[in-house]
Amino acid sequence: MTPASKHGVYRGFRRSTGVGALPGSTERETAPISEKCRLTRISYNVTLAEEEVIDTVAELNEDVPEDRVYWFRLEGIADPETLRRLGEAFEIHPLALEDVVNTHQRCKVEDYGDHLFVVIRLPVREANGSMTTEQVSLFIGEGFVVSIHEGCNALEVVRERIMTARGRVREYGADYLAYAILDLVIDNYFPIIEKIGDRLNAIDEQLESGFEPGQRLAIRDVRADLLLLRRTVWPQREAIAVLMRDECTLITDVTRTYLRDCYDHTIQLMDVIETYRELCADLRDFHLADISLRSNEVMKTLTVIATLFMPLSFIAGFYGMNFQHMPELRMRYAYPMTICLMLTIAGGFLYFFRRKGWI
């Protein structure tokens, strides 16, 4: 008998009398409760858009006009109590709530009848240059979207488009809002992919110009990043396909057309990732061939030098023997003839190496 349910404003809500013990823990062990989060309610229709900060969960039950789309936006690390109350207010299935708290979920879409639960991963470039992903959880009901995200300004663009009436968000319903958020998240992958493309290009050019032992580290890092990206993007594609295929009435045909565009983007992402992975493998093979080739070159140098000087040294050593009866030693032209012999041998080997293409 809360006002919300009385008016049926958030139409997906069914008020249950007693939820009982929650399956799975919403307690977050690692994050301190003291960290603040911010819950705002943006409500809009074609003609107007309002934003309020919700300070207490009680405010959620306030009397609100029916002809609007509501976007509840929870940013920062939520304290478990807020999450639990939110879960109660929106009748979220405890398993979904558990997935919200445990922020290492694979991207997915789950249909809980009156609302859809979507987990999507936002790529973030960390300070030290390495890539990571943050979880964005969405609950899509009839007339409302709840978004939960630890980071802070990722969804700002969508908020701005609503407040300034840019684009079409305000013309359509909650499903289009969900699409806009999904689209934004997926668009965030493109600069990351481009950056990886630049790194591959740099490695490629380096490989061509000269050899650098550090290249194998660079290649390995790119491969690891691509592996992570693939693991993240692949289920994304699936999730959007589920949203498109789903018979559930929450997604309208108009939005479905836009989701198809979104789907195309993930396909394109996968395409580029797979191509980069193959390029990366090629670079690695090329790098290995390079090492072999350089070893070969080093060995050739060694062989040329050794083959040239070993016979000469032997001859020198030979006439350095101290036998008393070595008739050559006393011959007048033995010395120049020995030099000639040496030059001939050296010349012969040099000709042989030249013909082999070793020098």
Added chain:
Amino acid sequence: MTPASKHGVYRGFRRSTGVGALPGSTERETAPISEKCRLTRISYNVTLAEEEVIDTVAELNEDVPEDRVYWFRLEGIADPETLRRLGEAFEIHPLALEDVVNTHQRCKVEDYGDHLFVVIRLPVREANGSMTTEQVSLFIGEGFVVSIHEGCNALEVVRERIMTARGRVREYGADYLAYAILDLVIDNYFPIIEKIGDRLNAIDEQLESGFEPGQRLAIRDVRADLLLLRRTVWPQREAIAVLMRDECTLITDVTRTYLRDCYDHTIQLMDVIETYRELCADLRDFHLADISLRSNEVMKTLTVIATLFMPLSFIAGFYGMNFQHMPELRMRYAYPMTICLMLTIAGGFLYFFRRKGWI
């Protein structure tokens, strides 16, 4: 005409008059019969939970109240006689019974009409650090679950949740109990996977900091463990999918929602295993490149030294020849000039190597 069938308490049981010769042997050759096993019956509903140790199979036919869920839990290595009687009491298909005895089954779900037979494998870390898996067999009927497991305390957590009424096990039926057991078994894989992740990390860091011939053994061991894990987890995914898809009335919709969560976990497991396998392959390739690179470095050192000293040694040897007519030997400045020549040659080669990037 046993009491059990009279009351229809274990509703899946059909009493057959004569079973005849069992197909497949329930005799266990390798395990000694003398080892004891423990059969307990846990019965519960929302308001109460009881646990009894069953000493004789005859007790199974006792008069029991109908409004409860029964969990028959056989732990330790069962003697064949007990298994045979249990099989008779619960009308288990001889092939299923054979699968219980032969504990190297692949994870699977089989539908025998009035009961489901589920084999699932519990990962166990052995004393010597290597990983292995133990078989947990489940028979799920209407109102009862029979679990058979050689190990001892793996399912303790579920028992405790029933006895202390934590979680929701007591609110739902036998199918939820089966889910709880499955979920517990799958949760056991995560720490094992994490451990493997740590080992991969350790190898990775080691590879970067320095070279260690033992690394290839470490990589091989991780690969073997991942291979075993994949072989175990892959059919698990399939089995849970069968449980979810199955039209059989034994699994309720509520439990199906929870099974979907379970399914998600196995997908996530597969995901991590596959990623780790690729990382492992990358590490191996990296290791191989490392060996090549180090061979290259060793060879360079050899080549530099040999190329430097061979010509010098030749010159030294040359003027060590004992020809009587070597005019240089008597020249005043021949010695310093020879030293100069040697220094020039050495310097030339050093410059050449520096330019090649070898030193």
Added chain:
Amino acid sequence: MTPASKHGVYRGFRRSTGVGALPGSTERETAPISEKCRLTRISYNVTLAEEEVIDTVAELNEDVPEDRVYWFRLEGIADPETLRRLGEAFEIHPLALEDVVNTHQRCKVEDYGDHLFVVIRLPVREANGSMTTEQVSLFIGEGFVVSIHEGCNALEVVRERIMTARGRVREYGADYLAYAILDLVIDNYFPIIEKIGDRLNAIDEQLESGFEPGQRLAIRDVRADLLLLRRTVWPQREAIAVLMRDECTLITDVTRTYLRDCYDHTIQLMDVIETYRELCADLRDFHLADISLRSNEVMKTLTVIATLFMPLSFIAGFYGMNFQHMPELRMRYAYPMTICLMLTIAGGFLYFFRRKGWI
């Protein structure tokens, strides 16, 4: 109430009152607006064919005869204003228009109810020999085709066939025209593939005749080109399959038969590309084996020389020692015997190497 809609000439057009804000930007950042594009309208039926240059979008709304097929052909880099007006005139979905502007689309077919949107990529060989692809966008409606292409003369062949009534284009409808364009684009891949085949052949012959460090660069370049080709052709196959499968009434059965031929060509393309990729991988492996083999050969030369001369040098050095009490030095036949010893050793080693197959 424009004449076009009044007469229903371009039958796929629905006149909307206000389109509002376009989703996605049609502004092209990188290309300067000043660059001209050319919009021509070719209209034909079995008996006649006319071509006009359209200078203003307003002309599109002119009164035109109904019994013709219209081909609007936009070549060069379109300025955004033209595109926007064209989009309005033909009621193109803003997402499709966005895909036209962003010329890095993957090949695809999208069904917008009254018109199909097809993106296909035309392969172009650049001045520096490297391959790239240009985007050709097609809108296929009932009775008209709009083609948008940055390059200039790629579709000239089709235009000529219409104007000179060669082939069957003029006998059939707009769908056949679309097929003719698709077929032309796909035919452009074959000379490119053939060129790659030639390059592979050249590398193959080179590998057989002699070793060339540059080969690994050549192989890598071919692999990269094949990767790009595969990425381009693969979705083409899919797109044509969609056109063939599609229940939409825009494609007639006659054209479907021709599309099947087109589909066969892409299958053949894929086939050759995959085969070339495998050949390329084989060449690379062969090249690597070659490097190893040559290193082996180099090492053998070194080993033979070193093994031959090291013992000899040692003997020479031995008798170069300056001990006062070395009885051999004074022996009459010590010198020739030493020479004999050296020859014996050298001969022994040579025999040993010959038997090993090293020389």
Added chain:
Amino acid sequence: MTPASKHGVYRGFRRSTGVGALPGSTERETAPISEKCRLTRISYNVTLAEEEVIDTVAELNEDVPEDRVYWFRLEGIADPETLRRLGEAFEIHPLALEDVVNTHQRCKVEDYGDHLFVVIRLPVREANGSMTTEQVSLFIGEGFVVSIHEGCNALEVVRERIMTARGRVREYGADYLAYAILDLVIDNYFPIIEKIGDRLNAIDEQLESGFEPGQRLAIRDVRADLLLLRRTVWPQREAIAVLMRDECTLITDVTRTYLRDCYDHTIQLMDVIETYRELCADLRDFHLADISLRSNEVMKTLTVIATLFMPLSFIAGFYGMNFQHMPELRMRYAYPMTICLMLTIAGGFLYFFRRKGWI
């Protein structure tokens, strides 16, 4: 009008008047006709079991009781005449007969309406340790099974179970008999797989303890055996799946349950084979890394020795020069100082190598 057809005992038989020219040759070129084969007829039901040797095909048409299952068992290399007559008597399709004669068939199931034709391959370990497979052909009709097998005692176990009434073969029909034979054949793969597992283990241990050039031969042999096994087992899985799926009334539901068990076994076989193949690949890679590592070690030894002695030899050679004006030669402490210099150089290099981890 033969007695058999009159009574309709072998219910699958339709008597044709004239078969005409057989498609495909049943003449066996390679096998000598003179080799004898043995045809026995085992007939049984729950209460009795009889076995007769059939000497002439004419006996097949004898009057036989209807309420039994008949198993015609042809062992050894059949002479073509017998096969032809058998084919006529049982109305076997000439293509099936051709497949019986040509004993290199892939495992398969073919449905000829009134009888099923099953080819399955029995693994046999030859005298020289290598593995091969023999073909077992089965015709399954209503009330009878015909088994044709070149070898002799492979199906003895099933015969014994029938004669001594062990197991359930006598309780069920001809389809269960076919299952029993299939199960027996598949069970024969397990010891073979185990043997391969032992070989892999042996190689693994050997690799760890020391290096052995023969290992690569051992690995290759295991790989070849696994390849053969995979090629044999894979179609087996398919064939059993066909038997299970088939709507044909020849397989009863009871037998289908048992076939499911059989199917599980082939899945398990495939699983182990694939795992072993990957292990084998890992062993090979490990072996290759081993070779590289050992080359590296050898090269290090060489480099250490060469780097140590080349400079020293140079110094020795240097003071072996015969210049008349070498002031050092006459200095009193030149000799011990040179020794010191040499020791310093040697020590420096040894320190350098120690720090590099080469010694």
Added chain:
Amino acid sequence: MTPASKHGVYRGFRRSTGVGALPGSTERETAPISEKCRLTRISYNVTLAEEEVIDTVAELNEDVPEDRVYWFRLEGIADPETLRRLGEAFEIHPLALEDVVNTHQRCKVEDYGDHLFVVIRLPVREANGSMTTEQVSLFIGEGFVVSIHEGCNALEVVRERIMTARGRVREYGADYLAYAILDLVIDNYFPIIEKIGDRLNAIDEQLESGFEPGQRLAIRDVRADLLLLRRTVWPQREAIAVLMRDECTLITDVTRTYLRDCYDHTIQLMDVIETYRELCADLRDFHLADISLRSNEVMKTLTVIATLFMPLSFIAGFYGMNFQHMPELRMRYAYPMTICLMLTIAGGFLYFFRRKGWI
């Protein structure tokens, strides 16, 4: 109103009034027109078989009896005019005709309603030992088959079987004739595959017995042949599957049974090809391991020799120094002691190498 259409003898023919411009060119640029081709008509039924050479296309329209199967067999390089007229007479779709002329088609089946168009590739061993394939095009209609083949005697076997009434060709209709041709073509692959098996065997034995640099060329050639074979056989399997699946009434159930046999053969072909490809890859890896192993062996020899003689040479050089104050030089037993020292060092190293397993 030609006789043929009047009588409806070739029942698949619909007489069109005017075909118009042919899509695709039937002009063959590369082949000279002057080369003759031979068109024969074989007509048969159970009781008789006739063969006539058709000299002019006009003869095709002759009055022919209805109760026969007609096989039009065009051998050699057809001149375009004949092909065009044939196309007209049999109402062949211009795209199919284009595929006949362009003899590099992938194997395929196309259903043109009243006739099927089948392209199949016949393997041919060229004079220089390399393998190639020739295209056989079949048009299968009701009561007739048209076969077009550049080569000359490939289909002779089928003709002979018709003329001499061997086999069953004359008992069945045109579809069986088509099957007989397909079967013949596929049977031609088996000797080719066997030859490749022999080559692999030869390489295998060679690899085991000794090392031969040419092996990598042999392996590469086999791989290239297998690649070509796979590319040819794979679509064959698909094409036959289409023929079997097809609901078109041109293929009777009897022929379908035979086609199943044909399908089995292609499956077997694929199987062997894939196995050979894996064997080939194994051989290549083995070969690479061999090269590494041999390099290792070479290096060991070098290292043993160098390590043995370098220290000895140093000692020899040491006592070859010309310092005036070297007390050892004057000692009586310095020389034998030096020899002892050298022997000790050599022995020590030999012992060390023996323990390492290098000699």
